Amino acid sequence: MGFVGLRPLLGKDLRILGRSPAMVGLLIAYPIAIAILIGLALSSSPALPRVAFLNEIPPSQATIRLGSEKINTTRYEHELFQAIQPVPVNSEAQALADVRSGATIAALIIPPGLPEELASASQTAYVKVIYNGNAVNQSLVETAIESKLAQANALLASQLSHVADSYIDLLLTGGNLSFLGSTYDVLGLVDSRTILARVIAGLPKSSPVSARLKAVENFAQIAVSHLGGSKQVIGAVAAPIAVRQQVLSGRRTPLNNYAIAIAVAVSLMFVCVLLASGMLALEREEHTLGRLRRGLVSAGLLLTEKALLAALLGVAVSFAMLCGIGLFVPLGWGRAALWLVAMLGGGLAFAALGVAMGALVREVRAASLLALLISLPLIFLALVPNAAVAAWLFDVIRVISAIFPFKAALEALDAAINQSQPSLLVALGHLAALIVGFGALARIALRP
Amino acid sequence: MTQLVASALSKRFGARVAVSDVSFELAQGEVLAIIGPNGAGKTTLLSMLAGGLAPSSGELRGPTARGVGWVPQQTAVYSKLSVAENLRLFARLERAADPGAAVARMLEQTGLRERAGDLVGSLSGGNRQRVNIAVGLIADPAVLLLDEPSASLDPRQRSRLWEFINARVATGTSVVFATHDIAEAERYAGRLLVLADGEMLFSGTPAGLGAAEHEHDLERAFVSFLAERGH
Numbered sequence: 001m002g003f004v005g006l007r008p009l010l011g012k013d014l015r016i017l018g019r020s021p022a023m024v025g026l027l028i029a030y031p032i033a034i035a036i037l038i039g040l041a042l043s044s045s046p047a048l049p050r051v052a053f054l055n056e057i058p059p060s061q062a063t064i065r066l067g068s069e070k071i072n073t074t075r076y077e078h079e080l081f082q083a084i085q086p087v088p089v090n091s092e093a094q095a096l097a098d099v100r101s102g103a104t105i106a107a108l109i110i111p112p113g114l115p116e117e118l119a120s121a122s123q124t125a126y127v128k129v130i131y132n133g134n135a136v137n138q139s140l141v142e143t144a145i146e147s148k149l150a151q152a153n154a155l156l157a158s159q160l161s162h163v164a165d166s167y168i169d170l171l172l173t174g175g176n177l178s179f180l181g182s183t184y185d186v187l188g189l190v191d192s193r194t195i196l197a198r199v200i201a202g203l204p205k206s207s208p209v210s211a212r213l214k215a216v217e218n219f220a221q222i223a224v225s226h227l228g229g230s231k232q233v234i235g236a237v238a239a240p241i242a243v244r245q246q247v248l249s250g251r252r253t254p255l256n257n258y259a260i261a262i263a264v265a266v267s268l269m270f271v272c273v274l275l276a277s278g279m280l281a282l283e284r285e286e287h288t289l290g291r292l293r294r295g296l297v298s299a300g301l302l303l304t305e306k307a308l309l310a311a312l313l314g315v316a317v318s319f320a321m322l323c324g325i326g327l328f329v330p331l332g333w334g335r336a337a338l339w340l341v342a343m344l345g346g347g348l349a350f351a352a353l354g355v356a357m358g359a360l361v362r363e364v365r366a367a368s369l370l371a372l373l374i375s376l377p378l379i380f381l382a383l384v385p386n387a388a389v390a391a392w393l394f395d396v397i398r399v400i401s402a403i404f405p406f407k408a409a410l411e412a413l414d415a416a417i418n419q420s421q422p423s424l425l426v427a428l429g430h431l432a433a434l435i436v437g438f439g440a441l442a443r444i445a446l447r448p
Numbered sequence: 449m450t451q452l453v454a455s456a457l458s459k460r461f462g463a464r465v466a467v468s469d470v471s472f473e474l475a476q477g478e479v480l481a482i483i484g485p486n487g488a489g490k491t492t493l494l495s496m497l498a499g500g501l502a503p504s505s506g507e508l509r510g511p512t513a514r515g516v517g518w519v520p521q522q523t524a525v526y527s528k529l530s531v532a533e534n535l536r537l538f539a540r541l542e543r544a545a546d547p548g549a550a551v552a553r554m555l556e557q558t559g560l561r562e563r564a565g566d567l568v569g570s571l572s573g574g575n576r577q578r579v580n581i582a583v584g585l586i587a588d589p590a591v592l593l594l595d596e597p598s599a600s601l602d603p604r605q606r607s608r609l610w611e612f613i614n615a616r617v618a619t620g621t622s623v624v625f626a627t628h629d630i631a632e633a634e635r636y637a638g639r640l641l642v643l644a645d646g647e648m649l650f651s652g653t654p655a656g657l658g659a660a661e662h663e664h665d666l667e668r669a670f671v672s673f674l675a676e677r678g679h
């Protein structure tokens with residue numbers, strides 16, 4: 001029988017699709033809409049949350065003095081304003097009213113006593129945050145403020161560490177100390193020890209004063225050694241933990257680029273699965289399957305035709321979508337051929353899944369419903385991070401993701417677009433196995 | 449000349465026996481009616497003769513699938529294609545030597561030339577059935593199989609349908625049709641094949657069935673015949 005009937009069948013299905021304006025409209029509008037949405041989302045800066053801001057510190061007290069260091073607290077305001085859109089208010093009551101009315105999603109209040117609390121360096125200084133609205137809004141502001149407060153704390157700790165350093169230096173090597181308008185000359189432990197050593201050397205060895213001075217000299221020696229080391233300790237406390245990144249298995253993709261791969265995989269899946277299942281179910285709905293299967297067209301040819309048509313249209317739609325995203329986000333166009341290979345592999349696997357579904361049901365509507373019911377959870381399962389669920393559950397999710405094509409298609413597209421791991425070849429091998437598996441399932445389901 | 453020979457044909461679906469040990473021959477130009485109550489196995493037998501269903505046992509000799517025209521009970525054409533497009537598609541799949549000529553011939557014979565460009569979905573039930581039959585005949589088959597061909601037709605459409613089929617019979621086409629309409633079987637078939645619960649209970653002329661039951665009315669004879677055999 002060969003592929004003799006392939007062309008007339010493809011022509012017939014294209015003609016039927018062409019006469020389904022809603023379907024064609026959806027196929028054209030869908031990639032355009034998704035491309036624009038993703039492009040705008042990835043290329044535009046996120047809008048900052050509107051937060052009512054009240055700074056109750058009098059301008060004259062904005063600068064605090066810690067030892068010889070002067071710290072301007074307004075510097076930390078600027079840090080914070082990078083994460084929020086501040087809406088200045090004049091009182092706490094107005095801040096509360098703004099939050100209640102929804103004009104702002106939170107209020108941030110800097111109390112007047114903050115500089116004193118900071119200057120005392122003995123108690124924690126507090127700022128006040130008032131939230132309203134839903135948990136997502138609250139989390140958004142909370143994360144933004146806490147992240148910036150952490151940066152401000154780090155800066156402040158660094159300043160405090162400098163102050164502590166200067167005091168230690170003064171204790172060790174001596175110098176001038178200004179206090180309450182007077183300046184004092186501080187000798188320093190190093191010089192004290194030297195003077196003591198000279199005094200001890202001038203005393204008779206049997207002198208009882210010599211032994212006691214020797215104990216003081218030893219103390220000065222120990223203090224010099226340990227105070228010198230404490231400067232490093234204070235420096236480390238100012239920034240106790242820093243991050244050094246190491247990527248283990250090959251290259252990983254930045255989140256924005258991964259989002260592009262996800263968007264393409266989702267579009268490819270919906271178009272291919274819905275088309276393949278729908279077009280095959282249509283043969284049953286029109287009662288033409290029996291007519292075709294009585295020697296005119298083999299089951300293999302019929303399934304190949306449906307899968308090929310769905311995959312080619314899916315690739316066209318997804319490629320158009322990727323081109324659309326490329327208008328907003330820079331893409332590596334030199335790898336376009338690999339994109340197409342990955343799309344074709346993914347498209348054929350999705351189409352194989354689609355024909356398996358189409359062979360199981362008798363109506364187009366049932367096929368579409370089944371396609372959606374199976375496709376949507378597959379997307380969510382493939383995106384579950386391994387630390388988000390129990391280990392045994394993640395193993396189950398991994399198995400499910402491995403026996404359906406979404407995860408493998410996503411990996412193929414990610415490898416093609418972003419050169420990520422696993423390699424394109426590995427992902428294509430996985431997809432090929434799934435094509436064979438779902439093709440066989442469809443063949444069995446199509447048996448008279 | 450014999451066109452089709454069925455020898456001990458059986459079809460089982462799991463434990464259920466749909467057709468059991470049916471044998472008959474079909475001569476060229478002969479019209480054979482398969483009658484029987486619901487669930488008798490008429491459609492299953494026709495599907496095996498058409499090549500759409502493989503027999504579980506038995507043998508079928510006759511033309512290949514392309515030499516057998518198949519007209520299923522439900523219209524089996526694409527509603528979003530026009531009449532001509534449907535005919536052209538099946539002419540190509542049947543590998544007709546000249547698909548264009550085959551389409552033109554069937555449009556002419558079925559009287560659908562004026563409606564050639566109309567989508568099948570926009571046609572009346574009668575015209576859709578004509579397209580259904582035209583597709584079955586597009587490859588000019590030696591044997592035509594029809595499953596309840598007049599079930600959805602009004603008397604005038606039914607009469608026109610049989611005029612058309614008889615014209616084909618006159619050219620040597622053999623016809624097997626399944627029907628619930630005993631009068632239609634008596635009027636158009638030269639031979640009856642009575643099936644019940646998958647078993648072939650009678651094979652002979654309509655007059656032969658009436659004589660066996662001593663009844664002039666074939667419908668009453670048929671009911672009586674089945675009742676005597678526990679159906």
